Amino acid sequence: MSDTILFDYWRSSASYRVRIVLNLKRIAYRAVPTDLLTRQQKAPDYVARNPQGLVPMLHIDGQDLTQSLAIIDYLDATRPEPRLIPADPVARAATLARAMVIIADIHPVNNLRMLHYLKNEMGQDQAAVDAWYRHWIAEGFAALELMAPENGLFGCDAPDLTDVCLVPQVANARRFELDMAPYPRLTRIDAALQAIPAFAAAHPERVKPA
Amino acid sequence: MSDTILFDYWRSSASYRVRIVLNLKRIAYRAVPTDLLTRQQKAPDYVARNPQGLVPMLHIDGQDLTQSLAIIDYLDATRPEPRLIPADPVARAATLARAMVIIADIHPVNNLRMLHYLKNEMGQDQAAVDAWYRHWIAEGFAALELMAPENGLFGCDAPDLTDVCLVPQVANARRFELDMAPYPRLTRIDAALQAIPAFAAAHPERVKPA
Known part of the structure; x- marks a missing residue:
């Protein structure tokens, strides 16, 4: 079982972006479905880790990362193959x-x-x-x-x-x-x-x- | 006169961000006021350079840059003092x-x-x-x-x-x-x-x- 965990909602397009990037970079992860319709993203233990109470959140390298752009930028810096944001x-x-x-x-x-x-x-x-x-x-x-x-x-x-x-x-x-x-x-x-x-x-x- | 030109609207908070960064990094620039109320940002010669028809746009190093985050990230990469987005x-x-x-x-x-x-x-x-x-x-x-x-x-x-x-x-x-x-x-x-x-x-x- 992977230590990398994606707090995910199937219909969230910000989560969908991160799923694509994890797949492109062949990063093994475990998905934790976080149902927005039943407001699981507002549960106290989730909000303690992500004050915005939104998905996605990626737990990786011992960190809780939020905001899809910040997550993708981090993955591109630490796992650059394939590169998604040019260095130039x-x-x-x-x-x-x-x-x-x-x-x-x-x-x-x-x-x-x-x-x-x-x-x-x-x-x-x-x-x-x-x-x-x-x-x-x-x-x-x-x-x-x-x-x-x-x-x-x-x-x-x-x-x-x-x-x-x-x-x-x-x-x-x-x-x-x-x-x-x-x-x-x-x-x-x-x-x-x-x-x-x-x-x-x-x-x-x-x-x-x- | 500087070759760096900021297409600016005084009340746009995205423009305001870029003005702060230009000042922090002591980059000399000329401002071209672009009045959103009279829709100057939808003028054909502006939209030809910025298809979104939004402010800010920064002309610098011979490039037209749009989207405040992209502009600030560029300035941080090319003029790193003071650094606004950490490298780690x-x-x-x-x-x-x-x-x-x-x-x-x-x-x-x-x-x-x-x-x-x-x-x-x-x-x-x-x-x-x-x-x-x-x-x-x-x-x-x-x-x-x-x-x-x-x-x-x-x-x-x-x-x-x-x-x-x-x-x-x-x-x-x-x-x-x-x-x-x-x-x-x-x-x-x-x-x-x-x-x-x-x-x-x-x-x-x-x-x-x-």
Whole structure:
């Protein structure tokens, strides 16, 4: 049994990113399912380790790491094969800027917490909440499509951080029935990535508790 | 005249972070005010350089850099004095995790774009929009208070990335009249940081166009 433990929720796209990276880097780990719907992430013993009460949290090398970007950056520094964020500062800045379109400008806005707030505190109906969800993906994807390469992956021949973030975000887009036709490059890259075993094995349906 | 150009909006807290970092690292730059209220960030020549149509964008070393985290990471790699993100992987992961509470989980949710959407598309009144704004700061600050040191700054003796993100976020909290009493550590750190000239000179009121 591995000492590396991922506190995971099958449908969390931030968890999905970390699962992909653990698979790409062939890091053995044990998953502890943390059910957001029954608020297991707010249990006192979990919050003592992760004050935000969010997933994912990765226990590795004796540390509790939180925030998917911080976790992936740590894994890239300590297990650099394959490299997901380039070392060269200019290439690194470009990769981070693309990934942050998803990490900062799409995903947090569409988090379960926001959707609950829109419904419960603001009295929005499901159709309005779904429209909100699609709107922010569409706005982010429109920019990311312009930043995407004409051929190959974001990481060119091998996946990089943006590719790792793209697949979970496209899965969310499809779940909310966003029309992907305006994003042919993102659609092509997503399809190519899904064919990679490390990505396929991290898919929510593959890790969903029975 | 410097070749380093910051496309800036005085009230953008992501721009405010980058102004603080440029000051801390004593990097000479020219600011180009980019008025979000008149949508200058959506002008075709700007969007050609920054497909997201957001501020800040930093032109430096012949590159157009976007996303405040990517910009700060680049400056830290190429101008490491003073260092804002530790090089040691464990310390680096902890710093990034704290900073991402603000960068990903508070700030994007409260962006001007979201506030406009809540008002114009969802028909929420100003009081409801203000409550939304305060809610997400309060939730993030509650976690960050638990992650804050009992003494000193987030960066201990000298500011780090989280300190750089904290001051603009506290400024926003005050503007929306969030009660800061539940966050004594954040309040103490913010006050200490505001006394540092590099932070003071970056304050929105100091860079607001006449």
